Every structure is written in structure tokens, then in C-alpha cells.
Ligand SMILES: NC(=O)C1=CN([C@@H]2O[C@H](COP(=O)(O)OP(=O)(O)OC[C@H]3O[C@@H](n4cnc5c(N)ncnc54)[C@H](OP(=O)(O)O)[C@@H]3O)[C@@H](O)[C@H]2O)C=CC1
């Protein structure tokens with residue numbers, strides 16, 4: 001893998017006038033440019049249908065950088081590397097013009113034929129674009145060619161296979177960068193370091209010492225303007241198939257023999273292969289679904305999911321999922337991994353709680369005053385850090401034990417704002433490091449797991465919908481999912497990194 005500073009490339013963004021490009025890609029590219037991580041020799045071609053001149057496009061890019069609250073005296077210079085091509089991706093003729101434009105910029109900037117094609121468009125176009133890039137010669141380059149593809153990668157296993165077959169006609173597996181933006185989050189990337197660089201945790205990371213692991217990703221927003229997409233997706237496909245399962249894989253994988261892309265990915269794939277398949281009536285024992293009703297958030301009325309724009313008033317789509325995953329291998333046999341995610345919940349928070357088993361005869365145990373188990377909390381967002389919950393002597397007379405917390409917050413240690421997920425992922429792609437992107441086998445296995453749950457849910461209408469109030473912790477059944485195993489969800493609000 002070459003260092004990016006020695007490289008340069010032409011980045012072609014399909015969907016250049018869209019929300020993702022404006023809110024995430026341009027500000028992230030600018031941050032790389034400002035930090036000197038993007039060489040002077042780069043050029044971007046933005047592609048979308050609406051007619052824009054290069055100057056208008058550059059103005060849009062500058063505005064999106066400024067709207068992201070970025071400052072710097074080189075925004076103008078950065079934007080001057082951006083060019084625009086008005087093009088309908090379904091129109092075969094237009095790719096010839098795009099090819100010529102790419103070749104001109106390649107010569108002008110000395111880009112060595114390196115190309116990154118970023119598909120920031122609706123997924124129905126992914127296959128068509130990839131096939132055209134090949135058939136119209138845009139991938140015939142002397143340098144590298146990489147395809148960055150946004151989610152969702154398919155709607156189920158069958159559609160994912162179909163899409164994969166199309167893009168594999170134009171790009172090899174190691175040229176495909178399937179984005180899962182959770183893999184670009186600083187603290188998600190930290191899971192491996194916490195596990196594999198600490199003598200304190202590595203020996204305990206198994207079913208002898210861990211009683212259960214809880215992964216929560218809760219949101220306060222509803223579906224907003226995305227009702228059309230979300231109706232066909234739901235929380236299971238939108239969050240569980242990708243982000244939640246990816247976090248579980250990082251928590252559960254065996255130590256890779258080396259920190260290389262192939263070794264890390266193959267350990268994650270082995271976790272997906274060990275996931276206990278849940279199907280048919282079993283789904284109701286392992287998974288809970290929810291849908292938010294109408295109510296209030298921060299004192300303001302908010303509509304029920306069924307009253308959101310572009311949503312069926314009788315919709316059976318879940319906006320909340322809680323589940324119990326079992327990983328049937330020697331390390332994890334008997335340890336439940338509980339996951340939950342949902343919209344319109346009480347807090348915007350992503351956290352992982354690793355709950356350790358109680359020690360066999362705790363000398364400080366007192367009836368009616370149970371000691372807290374040791375917890376390792378990984379704060380993914382909005383705060384980033386780690387808290388270790390221990391028991392220590394209560395100050396004063398006597399020998400009572402009390403809970404103490406050792407915390408670190410990323411920002412206070414690294415003295416900087418941590419980079420955005422897209423910034424890290426774009427940089428990785430430019431360096432040719434695909435570790436933090438999903439391999440096809442991970443995608444296929446996770447769809448195969450999720451499909452069995454969605455098949456069951458599609459065959460059984462959930463009569464209790466809507467079953468949770470905005471601002472709440474989700475449906476009651478999610479609490480019972482853990483209670484029947486003798487556990488409870490740790491409240492994300494009580495676990496914040498305080499006093500770091
Ligand atoms: N927005 C976000 O935060 C996130 C988005 N994603 C994914 O990123 C992708 C893009 O999402 P988003 O930016 O929100 O979508 P938008 O609807 O905001 O943007 C779509 C873009 O595609 C262009 N476009 C549409 N049809 C064509 C066509 N036939 N030919 C050429 N260009 C076309 C549009 O421009 P024009 O109308 O000018 O043609 C626009 O630039 C999706 O796959 C989405 O799932 C993933 C995670 C987060």
C-alpha cells in the first residue's frame with residue numbers, strides 16, 4: 001500500500017449536486033486538502049443532470065465547505081480543482097464526453113491515470129454506471145481505478161448478488177470500496193486497538209469473563225424526508241444489516257494474525273459465519289420490532305411514523321429493532337450480544353457496553369446492596385471515549401465498596417476535533433486501504449442473516465404498531481428481551497463520559 005502523499009487522482013463524483021456530496025464529501029475533501037493530505041495534483045469531476053457551469057459548481061462546493069463551518073484561506077484554491085459535467089447516467093452517449101474530460105484533466109494535473117469513481121446516487125443506478133464506465137473506456141487507465149459505492153448495497157441477498165455481479169464486470173473485488181460510514185467513526189476503529197493492544201482486556205475477552213455485550217445506536221430524529229426509501233427498508237435493513245452487524249463483528253472477531261486488510265476482513269467474515277441463524281417462529285424469541293407513534297419531543301408535537309410524508313398510513317415498517325445475537329464459536333458460546341437501534345428515541349447516542357461476569361465469591365457483597373458488575377463502555381458518539389466501571393472502597397470509615405469510573409474522552413487526550421467518518425474513509429480509499437470498507441462476503445452473509453428476520457416480519461403483521469412514544473426508550477418488549485435472560489439494558493443516558 002503506497003502512502004497517499006505520493007499519489008494523486010481524479011475523483012469523479014456521480015450525484016455531485018446531492019445531499020451527501022454537499023454535506024459530507026466536499027467538506028471532508030476540503031479538510032484533507034487543508035491538512036495537506038490531498039496533493040495539489042488532484043481534480044474532481046462532479047456529475048449530475050442539472051445544467052451547471054464549472055464556475056457555478058465551484059461556487060456550490062465553496063458554499064458547502066463554508067456551511068460545514070470550515071474556515072481557511074485556501075477554500076478558493078481548493079474549489080478551483082472542481083469541474084462539472086451535466087450528464088444523465090442512463091444516457092450512453094454522454095460517457096464519451098466524460099471520458100474526454102477525464103483525459104484532459106489527467107494531462108492537465110499529471111494524475112497518472114489514477115481514478116476514483118464515487119457513486120453518491122440512488123442505488124438503482126450503481127450497476128448501470130459501473131457497466132458504462134467499463135464499456136465506454138473510462139476504466140482503461142494506466143493508474144489505479146477504484147469504485148466507491150454508497151449504501152444500501154442491495155435490498156436483500158438476491159438484489160445484492162445481482163448488483164455485485166454487475167459491478168464485478170467492471171471492477172475486481174479489491175477495487176470496490178463499499179462504504180459503511182460507521183467503519184469510519186473514530187471510536188469504531190478504536191475497538192480493535194482497545195481489544196488487541198491492552199493486556200487488561202485481551203485475556204478477558206471471552207465467555208469466561210464477559211456476561212453480555214450491548215450495542216445501542218439510538219436517534220432522536222424521525223425519518224424526515226426519507227419516507228419513500230425507509231418504507232422499503234426499515235431499521236433492520238437501514239441500520240442492522242450494516243452498521244450494527246459491523247460493530248458486532250469488530251467486537252467478536254479473533255485477533256487477526258496481521259493488521260492487513262485481508263486478515264482483518266477474513267476474521268470479521270468468520271464472525272458472520274458463526275452468527276446463529278434465526279428464522280421462522282424463532283424470530284419472535286430473539287428480535288423485537290417497534291414503530292413510533294405521535295407525541296412530543298422537546299415540548300414540540302411530532303407526527304407518528306405512519307403520518308410522515310411518503311409513508312403508508314397502515315405501514316408495517318419498523319423504526320426500531322432490538323435483537324439478541326448468538327455467536328456459536330468457542331470464544332462466545334453462551335454470551336448474548338444484544339443490539340438495539342431506532343428513530344425518535346430519547347437520545348442521539350451510540351454506545352457499546354461490555355458487561356463482565358460477577359466474580360465467584362465477592363467478599364464485599366451485601367444482601368439488598370448488590371455491587372455493580374465491571375463495565376467497559378465504548379462511547380462512539382456524540383461523545384467519544386471509554387469508561388471503565390470498577391468497584392473501590394467508599395471514602396470514610398468502614399470498608400464498603402462503591403462504583404468508580406475511569407474515563408477518557410478522545411478530544412481531551414488528542415486535543416483536536418476527531419476527523420469525520422467520511423474524511424477518514426476518503427483518505428483510506430485514496431491510499432488504497434480497503435480495511436474499513438465492507439468486503440462482499442461480509443455483505444452477503446449479513447444479508448443472509450437479516451433476510452430470514454425480514455421474511456418472518458413480512459409474513460406477520462405487527463398488530464401493536466405504533467408501540468413506542470417519541471422520546472422514549474423504545475417498546476416494552478425490548479426490555480423483556482433481556483429480562484428473560486436475567487439482564488437489563490444499561491441506560492445510555494447514565495453512561496455518559498463525565499468529568500474526563
Ligand atoms: N444523504 C446522506 O446523508 C446519505 C446518503 N447515502 C446514500 O448516498 C446516495 C446519495 O444520497 P443523497 O445525496 O442523499 O441523494 P440526493 O437525492 O440528494 O442526490 C442524488 C443525486 O443524484 C443526481 N441524479 C439523480 N438522477 C440522476 C441521473 N439519472 N443522472 C445523473 N445524476 C442523477 C442528482 O442530481 P440531478 O437531480 O441534478 O441529476 C443528485 O446529485 C444514496 O445511495 C444514499 O442512500 C448514504 C448515507 C447517508
Ligand SMILES: O=C1O[C@H](COP(=O)(O)O)[C@@H](O)[C@H](O)[C@H]1O
Pocket residue numbers: 217219238239350
Ligand atoms: O446509514 C444511516 O445512518 C444514519 C445514522 O448515522 P449516524 O452516523 O448519525 O449515527 C441513519 O440516520 C440513517 O437512517 C441510516 O441510513
